[in-house]
Amino acid sequence: MTADVAVLGAGMHPWGKWGRGFVEYGTAAARAALADAGLEWRDVGSIVGADTVRGGYPGYVAGATFAKALGWQGARVASVYAACASGAQAVNAARAQILSGLADVVLVVGADAAPKGFFRPAGGERHDDPDWLRFRVLGATNPTYFGLYARRRMALYGDTPEDFAQVKVKNAALGALNPYARYRKRVSAEEVAASAVVSDPLRLLDICATSDGGAALVLSSMEFARRHGAADPVRIRAVSTVTPRYPNTVLDLPDIATDSAAAVAPPDETFRASIARAAYEEAGVGPEELSLAEVYDLSTALELQWYEDLGLCGEGEGAKLLREGATALGGRIPVNASGGLASFGEAVPAQAIAQVCELTWQLRGDAGDRQVAGARVGLTANQGLFGHGSAVLAVR
Amino acid sequence: MVTDWFTGDGDDFRLLGTRCSACASVFFPREDGHCRNPACGGGELAEVPLSRRGRVWSYTDSRYRPPSPYVSDPELPWEPYALIAVELESERIVVLGQAVPGITVSDLTVGMEVEVVPGVLGEDAETTWITWHWRPTGVTA
Numbered sequence: 270m271t272a273d274v275a276v277l278g279a280g281m282h283p284w285g286k287w288g289r290g291f292v293e294y295g296t297a298a299a300r301a302a303l304a305d306a307g308l309e310w311r312d313v314g315s316i317v318g319a320d321t322v323r324g325g326y327p328g329y330v331a332g333a334t335f336a337k338a339l340g341w342q343g344a345r346v347a348s349v350y351a352a353c354a355s356g357a358q359a360v361n362a363a364r365a366q367i368l369s370g371l372a373d374v375v376l377v378v379g380a381d382a383a384p385k386g387f388f389r390p391a392g393g394e395r396h397d398d399p400d401w402l403r404f405r406v407l408g409a410t411n412p413t414y415f416g417l418y419a420r421r422r423m424a425l426y427g428d429t430p431e432d433f434a435q436v437k438v439k440n441a442a443l444g445a446l447n448p449y450a451r452y453r454k455r456v457s458a459e460e461v462a463a464s465a466v467v468s469d470p471l472r473l474l475d476i477c478a479t480s481d482g483g484a485a486l487v488l489s490s491m492e493f494a495r496r497h498g499a500a501d502p503v504r505i506r507a508v509s510t511v512t513p514r515y516p517n518t519v520l521d522l523p524d525i526a527t528d529s530a531a532a533v534a535p536p537d538e539t540f541r542a543s544i545a546r547a548a549y550e551e552a553g554v555g556p557e558e559l560s561l562a563e564v565y566d567l568s569t570a571l572e573l574q575w576y577e578d579l580g581l582c583g584e585g586e587g588a589k590l591l592r593e594g595a596t597a598l599g600g601r602i603p604v605n606a607s608g609g610l611a612s613f614g615e616a617v618p619a620q621a622i623a624q625v626c627e628l629t630w631q632l633r634g635d636a637g638d639r640q641v642a643g644a645r646v647g648l649t650a651n652q653g654l655f656g657h658g659s660a661v662l663a664v665r
Numbered sequence: 666m667v668t669d670w671f672t673g674d675g676d677d678f679r680l681l682g683t684r685c686s687a688c689a690s691v692f693f694p695r696e697d698g699h700c701r702n703p704a705c706g707g708g709e710l711a712e713v714p715l716s717r718r719g720r721v722w723s724y725t726d727s728r729y730r731p732p733s734p735y736v737s738d739p740e741l742p743w744e745p746y747a748l749i750a751v752e753l754e755s756e757r758i759v760v761l762g763q764a765v766p767g768i769t770v771s772d773l774t775v776g777m778e779v780e781v782v783p784g785v786l787g788e789d790a791e792t793t794w795i796t797w798h799w800r801p802t803g804v805t806a
Contacts, residue, residue, distance in 0.1 A: 386732070387729075387731065387732050389733065390734065394734075396667070401734060402667065402694075403761075404731060404732065404733075404734050404735050405734040405735060405736075406667060406786065406796060407748060407761060407762065407763060408727055408731035408735040408737075408746070408748075408763070409727075409731070409748060409761065410727060410729075410731050410732070412727075413725050413726075413727055413748050416725030416748075417723040417724070417725050417748070417761075418723070419725075420723045420724055420725055420775065421722065421723040421775065424723070424774075424775035424776070425775075465728065466728050467728055467729060468725045468726060468727060468728065469724075469726045469770045470725075471725075515701060515702055515703055516690075516702075518757075518759070520722070520723075520750050520759050524761075525693075525694055525760070526693045526758055526759060526761065527758055527759040528690075528701070528758070529690055529691040529692065529693075529756050529757055530757035530758070531689060531690065531691050531755070531756050531757045531758070532688045532689040532690040532691075532702060532705075533688070533702055533704065
């Protein structure tokens with residue numbers, strides 16, 4: 270087990286399609302997190318930015334970009350790019366600095382101004398880029414992969430499109446309670462069923478949108494937190510940032526094929542299951558101790574998969590857990606109490622940070638109408654492009 | 666565009682991967698650098714044709730026009746195509762590909778046998794791009 274770091278502050282810019290630059294969203298989130306922590310930007314010894322590659326050149330050095338926008342003050346700086354896991358890896362970088370004694374207080378910021386419609390690869394003829402190749406050779410967008418996973422669940426476990434729709438119904442009801450969410454309207458199963466098919470069997474309302482948004486955290490050593498008067502802060506106890514083990518036999522974005530298991534037997538657990546397990550081991554807690562979880566519901570069907578990968582239920586039992594109401598607010602283990610990506614949409618570098626913001630508010634008891642009663646332990650989970658995933662475990 | 670990913674015509678059409686001479690791991694798309702099995706000391710990577718037939722692992726389709734670099738004629742109405750992920754038994758690998766034109770998701774089930782056939786990915790005035798397609802066995806044309 271490693272030592273805890275304190276979450277002194279959490280902040281967000283509301284998500285939506287605002288049509289402004291990512292720096293503005295990130296700076297607003299950073300100022301909100303600093304205010305929440307009761308700190309001045311000049312008190313911060315280090316800043317870590319989660320990068321966006323769609324914001325032009327400054328996105329590649331997001332740490333310095335946010336530092337400039339907040340006002341140069343000489344802080345240590347880092348920038349992290351890991352696609353959808355950028356935010357979690359930024360949290361991890363900040364935590365490593367705190368635990369090693371390099372910094373007492375670190376500001377973590379992620380923000381994006383996402384394009385409309387499908388994510389697409391960078392331009393040019395890039396024949397050695399798997400992301401470019403899957404579009405060029407197959408026309409395989411992100412939703413087609415979500416469709417493959419959804420159809421596979423239907424064949425293996427008997428999940429139905431109606432089960433998938435109920436994930437959206439649940440998450441939209443929670444998003445309606447969250448002032449930072451982009452979509453704040455309840456959705457019915459009939460509305461999901463009436464939306465256009467994007468990638469069979471998934472419909473428009475089964476798939477998360479792209480959004481603008483920003484999120485930020487102020488992390489510190491426990492010693493600093495005590496000196497600062499925060500005797501009992503939310504604590505980050507574990508951050509897993511893992512890669513798969515060979516052979517990875519689940520077809521994942523953006524690959525055209527899996528690893529072959531002809532020469533080496535596949536590992537006992539899937540890559541996705543190893544993401545949460547690494548965090549549980551580091552924290553010394555098990556899934557039965559969780560009060561809530563925030564997972565990457567890029568599609569409704571994928572949320573059911575996470576239930577199993579987080580160990581909230583057995584393999585193939587995700588839809589059953591949902592139908593029982595266990596993952597709704599008031600259930601045994603609420604999932605995506607924030608409303609999830611279904612309600613926020615994707616602002617890639619911000620979303621893993623936003624998940625930790627939600628845990629922070631929930632563990633403090635500050636989540637308002639969407640509060641999970643008595644929340645003590647929370648887990649986030651996400652997966653980035655090109656083979657890595659992260660989970661953050663926080664406690665109170 | 667994708668050099669040496671497949672070869673042959675008609676019934677001789679095959680996807681081409683590579684196989685490590687030391688550990689027998691198979692790679693598709695071909696891996697010509699180093700064997701990616703972390704337990705392998707590294708062997709020669711030799712070109713190997715993959716099995717012609719496999720079973721449907723999963724499938725879906727694309728009801729909206731994919732963005733560039735996928736090439737399609739914006740003047741023509743979008744015709745969705747199915748995508749099939751196929752498990753090859755002897756290689757123990759899952760390979761994604763488009764279904765042959767005319768096959769829709771309603772024609773497919775998980776576990777169904779399919780075979781690889783040559784297909785046309787797209788064409789312009791100068792070039793016709795050849796690719797691989799998956800076709801349910803027993804379906805001709």
